[in-house]
Amino acid sequence: MKQRNMKTPYWGIVLLLFVLVLAACGNNSAEKQNSSALPTTTEAPAESTEPTDVSAATKKVTTIHGDVEIPTRPQRIVTDDYLGALIALDVIPIGTPGLHLKNLYFAEALAGIEDIGAYGNSSIEKIIDLQPDLIITSENDETKYNLLSKAAPTISVPYGQLKNAHEELNYFGELLGREAEATAWLADYDKRVAEAKSKVDKAIPPDATFTIFEDTDKAVYVYGDNFGRGGQPVYQALGRTPPSSIAAEIMEKQYKEISLEVLADYAGDYIILTSDSKTLEDYKQDPIWNTLDAVKNDHLYVWKEERSWYYDPIAVLSQTEELAAWISGE
The missing domain is CATH 3.40.50.1980 (Nitrogenase molybdenum iron protein domain)
Incomplete structure (x- = not known):
């Protein structure tokens, strides 16, 4: 009797668990069916504010x-x-x-x-x-x-x-993504240089020669077309030339120290001269410089290093107009 009473609740519990398992399986099956009936959606990712191409x-x-x-x-x-x-x-x-x-x-x-x-x-x-x-x-x-x-x-x-304003502006325009600025600036540069050159061409003979000098306390130097002191404005922008006897030498070396004894061999019809210590009048009174035709004919232009040294495109444009005004007599 005691054994029978013990078995009855056991089987009752087993039967109850079986019913609960069947009910759970039914619910899961229904959920799966309901879930499969819903449309699957993928949320679009938020638009990135970062550049797509790093x-x-x-x-x-x-x-x-x-x-x-x-x-x-x-x-x-x-x-x-x-x-x-x-x-x-x-x-x-x-x-x-x-x-x-x-x-x-x-x-x-x-x-x-x-x-x-x-x-x-x-x-x-x-x-x-x-x-x-x-x-x-x-x-x-x-x-x-x-x-x-x-x-x-x-x-x-x-x-x-980089040998001139065009090469310089085009190079850095491309390097820095400023091509449009370079094109616009050079268009204005070319226009103003052409006007300056026209003034000079009307004022002096086409075969008039030019020399670029610098006179320091220690030495005299002669310069080519890409070393400052007026070389770019005179030889590049205005299209002038040095004396034929020295042209190849100074254009290749770009600068050379010379002695006063050979000064006349390098002097052209016009002289652009840098000096921080002497003036135009000083050179007219100088026993060596005043023997040069350029000095005798008032074809000597004297300026200080603070204005002649720079060779960037902005400086070259200003120097070109300055020298053109002097040469043309304006």
Whole structure:
């Protein structure tokens, strides 16, 4: 009797569990059927605000030091040269050597640009402090270039590689994504240079020769068409030539130290002369200079280094108009 009473509740529990399992299976089957009847939807991902092509933020530029990856739109540029070209493109760097900060031809654009030290010997510490995202340099020395490239991506364009305003503006226009600005600036440049050249061509004979000199306390130098002191305005923009006897030499070397004894051998019909210590009247009274035909005929133009040294596109344009006004007698 006791055994029977013990078995009865056991089987009752088993039967109850079996019923519950059947009910649960039925519910699950119904849920599956209901679920399969619903449409499956995939929520569209939110539109990303990030650029789809990350590589568009940078580009590779081939240089004498190999390929360099730079920002397509750099915001913090340090340059030890080519300042005038950047300003012509409406690009204002954050740092440049003190010598460039004295450039009178675009003084109004220099506010806020930091001095990075002496020209040709910039302070790498100062450059690093400025946190540039691009460095533009004319430095060709491997050691100095490597120091600069550790501070930021560095583009080296050695001095003389870009030979005129067109090459300079087109190169940096493409480098910095400012092609439209370069085209517009050069169109105005060409127009104004043509006007200046027309004045000169009407005023003097086509075969009149020109020489570019610099007179310092220690020596006299003669210059070619791509080394400042008026070479670009006279020989490139105005299309004038040096005496044939010296043309090949100075155009190849670009500058040469000469003695006063051979001064007459290099002097053209017109002389553009840089001197920080002497004036036009001083040269008219000088026993050597006053023997030159250019001095005798008032074909000598004397200016200071602060105006003749610079050879950027903005300076060259201003110098061209200045010299054209003098030559044409305006």
